[in-house]
Amino acid sequence: GAVVSQHPSRVICKSGTSVKIECRSLDFQATTMFWYRQFPKQSLMLMATSNEGSKATYEQGVEKDKFLINHASLTLSTLTVTSAHPEDSSFYICSATSSGTAREQYFGPGTRLTVT
Amino acid sequence: DAKTTQPPSMDCAEGRAANLPCNHSTISGNEYVYWYRQIHSQGPQYIIHGLKNNETNEMASLIITEDRKSSTLILPHATLRDTAVYYCIVRLPLNRNTGKLIFGQGTTLQVKP
Numbered sequence: 001g002a003v004v005s006q007h008p009s010r011v012i013c014k015s016g017t018s019v020k021i022e023c024r025s026l027d028f029q030a031t032t033m034f035w036y037r038q039f040p041k042q043s044l045m046l047m048a049t050s051n052e053g054s055k056a057t058y059e060q061g062v063e064k065d066k067f068l069i070n071h072a073s074l075t076l077s078t079l080t081v082t083s084a085h086p087e088d089s090s091f092y093i094c095s096a097t098s099s100g101t102a103r104e105q106y107f108g109p110g111t112r113l114t115v116t
Numbered sequence: 117d118a119k120t121t122q123p124p125s126m127d128c129a130e131g132r133a134a135n136l137p138c139n140h141s142t143i144s145g146n147e148y149v150y151w152y153r154q155i156h157s158q159g160p161q162y163i164i165h166g167l168k169n170n171e172t173n174e175m176a177s178l179i180i181t182e183d184r185k186s187s188t189l190i191l192p193h194a195t196l197r198d199t200a201v202y203y204c205i206v207r208l209p210l211n212r213n214t215g216k217l218i219f220g221q222g223t224t225l226q227v228k229p
Contacts, residue, residue, distance in 0.1 A: 034217070043221050044160065091157070093159050095217070104165075107152075107161070107162075112157075
């Protein structure tokens with residue numbers, strides 16, 4: 001299957017600072033990327049859908065001013081957690097899909113964010 | 117997207133077939149059934165998907181009932197590395213505005229020696 005990478009894999013930041021997480025499709029062009037959040041022992045929760053070249057669509061209850069998503073190219077999407085608080089500590093996972101015949105969603109390995 | 121119902125947990129002996137059920141009684145005609153799994157602290161991994169017909173690939177088989185209200189994922193010879201949370205998801209064909217994967221709680225499969 002196609003490969004999606006995330007960077008960093010782990011990050012620790014202080015409360016009040018901002019953190020950027022990158023999601024890259026390595027061997028295909030991703031017209032759509034998705035961002036998920038997963039708390040311990042819970043399922044993945046979809047945060048937003050990002051189409052290349054347009055604004056992200058956020059799920060209900062997700063603050064768009066706190067979780068800034070940019071999908072500026074067909075291989076890169078970024079999620080910036082602004083003014084992070086301890087309750088933002090979570091496992092953030094992206095997925096990507098292309099517009100070709102192979103329309104599967106391929107997931108990145110995830111980024112573990114800890115806010116102290 | 118239609119909701120799915122899965123048992124919260126299952127055990128399977130190593131080397132035996134693991135049969136994971138999923139109910140999706142409100143599935144609509146153009147919604148696909150997808151299976152993903154998530155090994156601890158990793159991103160989900162695609163396993164298989166289908167619309168009406170049974171499907172098989174190198175990882176698993178997917179059996180969809182004729183009325184499409186339920187399906188079963190079959191891992192023919194489970195190994196310890198198959199221990200994971202398995203998610204059954206139904207969704208519309210993917211385009212720019214549809215096809216979101218909405219994850220339920222899944223089934224935690226424990227493969228035992």
